[in-house]
Amino acid sequence: MNLQVLIVSVLISFVLFFCSCNAKLAPDYIRPCNDTSRECLVKSTQDAIPEFVKGIPELGVVSLDPFVIERLSIPLSGLTFTFYKGKVTGFRKCIVDDVLSNLEKRHFALAFHCNLTIKGTYDAVGRILLFPIDGAGEAKIRLTNLRMKVDINTKYVKDKDGVNHFGLKNYKYTFDYGDRVSFDLENLFKESKELSTTVLHFLNENWRTVAEEFGKPIVDYAVDLAVKTIEKFFVAVPYEELINVPIPKF
Numbered sequence: 221m222n223l224q225v226l227i228v229s230v231l232i233s234f235v236l237f238f239c240s241c242n243a244k245l246a247p248d249y250i251r252p253c254n255d256t257s258r259e260c261l262v263k264s265t266q267d268a269i270p271e272f273v274k275g276i277p278e279l280g281v282v283s284l285d286p287f288v289i290e291r292l293s294i295p296l297s298g299l300t301f302t303f304y305k306g307k308v309t310g311f312r313k314c315i316v317d318d319v320l321s322n323l324e325k326r327h328f329a330l331a332f333h334c335n336l337t338i339k340g341t342y343d344a345v346g347r348i349l350l351f352p353i354d355g356a357g358e359a360k361i362r363l364t365n366l367r368m369k370v371d372i373n374t375k376y377v378k379d380k381d382g383v384n385h386f387g388l389k390n391y392k393y394t395f396d397y398g399d400r401v402s403f404d405l406e407n408l409f410k411e412s413k414e415l416s417t418t419v420l421h422f423l424n425e426n427w428r429t430v431a432e433e434f435g436k437p438i439v440d441y442a443v444d445l446a447v448k449t450i451e452k453f454f455v456a457v458p459y460e461e462l463i464n465v466p467i468p469k470f
C-alpha cells in the first residue's frame with residue numbers, strides 16, 4: 221500500500237469514527253426549542269406527536285398508535301370485566317393544549333385532548349349497576365375529546381459516556397372523559413339478544429357514570445405506557461438534542 225492511500229484511509233476512518241460519535245440520535249421530526257416558551261413547546265410537541273407515536277424501534281421506543289392491551293382485568297364490586305387484545309388507536313391525532321417546562325424546577329406538564337378507540341374482545345361476569353351480566357364478544361369503546369393533563373417531575377442524569385439526559389422521577393395525571401364515551405359491547409347476555417341491546421342502550425345513556433366506574437384502569441394503563449415510552453426516549457436521546465437551553469446544574 222502506498223503512503224498516500226494509507227493516509228487517505230486513515231483520514232476516512234477518523235472521519236467515520238467522529239461522525240458516528242456525533243451522530244444525532246433524535247429523529248428529524250424532533251425540532252428542539254431554543255427557549256422554554258409555551259408557544260415553541262406546544263408547536264414542537266404537536267409536530268412530533270404523529271411521528272413519535274409510531275415508535276422508534278431502533279431506540280426501543282414502542283408504538284403508541286396503535287398499541288395493544290393484551291389482557292386487562294378490571295375488578296369492580298361484583299363484576300369482573302376482562303379486555304383481550306384491546307387495540308387502542310387515535311393518539312396520533314391528539315391536540316396539544318399546553319406544555320410547560322421549568323428546567324430549573326425539573327417540572328414538565330403536558331395537557332392534551334384526543335379521540336381514542338379501543339377495539340378488542342371482552343368477557344364480563346357479575347353485574348353492572350343493577351344488571352346481572354354474563355357476556356363475551358367483540359368490544360369497541362370510543363372516547364370523544366378525552367382530556368388529560370400529565371405532570372412530570374424530571375431529573376438530569378449522565379449516562380456511562382458522560383452524555384446528559386432527561387430522566388423521570390415521578391408523575392401524576394388528571395383526566396376528564398370529555399364529551400362522550402360510547403360502548404359497543406356484543407352479547408352482554410349470552411342468552412338474550414334483546415336484553416343485551418337494552419342494557420347496552422342503558423350503558424350508553426349513562427356513559428359518564430359507567431366510564432367513571434370502569435374506565436380508570438384502562439386510562440391508567442395507557443398513561444403508564446405513554447410515560448414509560450417517553451422515559452425510554454429520554455434514555456436514548458441526549459438532553460441537548462431535545463432542547464437548546466443549557467442544562468441546569470445537577
Ligand SMILES: *[C@@H]1O[C@H](CO)[C@@H](O)[C@H](O)[C@H]1NC(C)=O
Nearest residue numbers: 251252253254255260264464
Ligand atoms: C433554533 O435556532 C436555530 C438556529 O438559529 C434555528 O435554525 C431553529 O429553527 C430554531 N428552532 C426553533 C424550534 O425555532
Ligand SMILES: *[C@@H]1O[C@H](CO)[C@@H](O)[C@H](O)[C@H]1NC(C)=O
Nearest residue numbers: 313314315333334335364365
Ligand atoms: C373528536 O371528534 C369530534 C367529533 O367527531 C370532533 O369534533 C373533535 O374535533 C375531535 N377531537 C380531536 C382531538 O380530534
